[in-house]
Amino acid sequence: xxxxxxxxxxxxxxxxxxxxxxxxxxxxxxxxxxxxxxxxxxxxxxxxxxxxxxxxxxxxxxxxxxxxxxxxxxxxxxxxxxxxxxxxxxxxxxxxxxxxxxxxxxxxxxxxxxxxxxxxxxxxxxxxxxxxxxxxxxxxxxxxxxxxxxxxxxxxxxxxxxxxxxxxxxxxxxxxxxx
Numbered sequence: 001x002x003x004x005x006x007x008x009x010x011x012x013x014x015x016x017x018x019x020x021x022x023x024x025x026x027x028x029x030x031x032x033x034x035x036x037x038x039x040x041x042x043x044x045x046x047x048x049x050x051x052x053x054x055x056x057x058x059x060x061x062x063x064x065x066x067x068x069x070x071x072x073x074x075x076x077x078x079x080x081x082x083x084x085x086x087x088x089x090x091x092x093x094x095x096x097x098x099x100x101x102x103x104x105x106x107x108x109x110x111x112x113x114x115x116x117x118x119x120x121x122x123x124x125x126x127x128x129x130x131x132x133x134x135x136x137x138x139x140x141x142x143x144x145x146x147x148x149x150x151x152x153x154x155x156x157x158x159x160x161x162x163x164x165x166x167x168x169x170x171x172x173x174x175x176x177x178x179x
Contacts, residue, residue, distance in 0.1 A: 008155050015148070021125070022132055025051055030122065033067060033076060034129035039095025040065065040078055049128035050078060050121045057091075057114035060084060066091060067118045071110050078121060079108060089114040 025032060035048040043065065044050055052067045060066055060081055067078045068091075079093035082105075090111040098106045134140040 004154070004158060008151055011151060018131070018135065021049075021128065022136070029054060031118070032132065033078070034133050035078070035124075036129075037095075039098050040080070041097045043096060044078060044121070044124050045126055047130045048124050048126050049132050051123040051125075052078075052119040053122045054119040055117075057089070057117050060091060060117070060120065065121050066093065066112065067121060068093075068112045069116045069118065071113070071116065076118065079112075082107065085111065091117070 022032060030051045030053050033050050033052060035044045035046055035050060038046045050067070062081055062084060064081050065078055066081055067076060069075070070077050079095050081091045082094050083092040085092065088111070090113050092111050093108045094105050095108070096105060100106055135144050
């Protein structure tokens with residue numbers, strides 16, 4: 001019983017930490033994204049969770065990493081700016097791990113328009129993206145929800161049993177014997 005209570009406390013603590021890591025930044029205007037490719041490794045490893053703060057396009061300079069919508073799609077990418085073209089209102093970007101046979105970084109073919117800018121990464125937590133993806137998409141959402149309800153119900157039953165001086169189980173055995 002005491003071990004189960006400790007287990008429940010640990011689970012609740014982990015859930016609180018995850019809420020803080022995944023949801024709290026939104027309140028501060030920071031969005032979270034999962035890194036799904038290795039184009040920016042080692043700076044942003046695959047499976048990392050990056051925290052992106054909205055910034056004005058005028059604040060971006062050469063060498064900054066930016067998060068943006070790829071042209072004509074809802075796909076989101078994070079790459080490094082190697083040139084800012086103020087006349088055309090666009091950034092020229094590159095994935096720092098996208099290299100040719102000679103080891104030179106390959107520039108992205110399509111420039112990023114200022115209007116496609118989401119923001120600038122301010123924090124990266126390695127491997128946290130895997131957990132985020134698991135618990136924020138089906139079937140992970142359903143598993144976490146069911147597990148949480150199960151833990152709450154078991155906890156309520158155990159608390160009721162404890163308040164009854166442990167007699168709840170004795171009553172259950174007595175009812176089962178009479179059937």
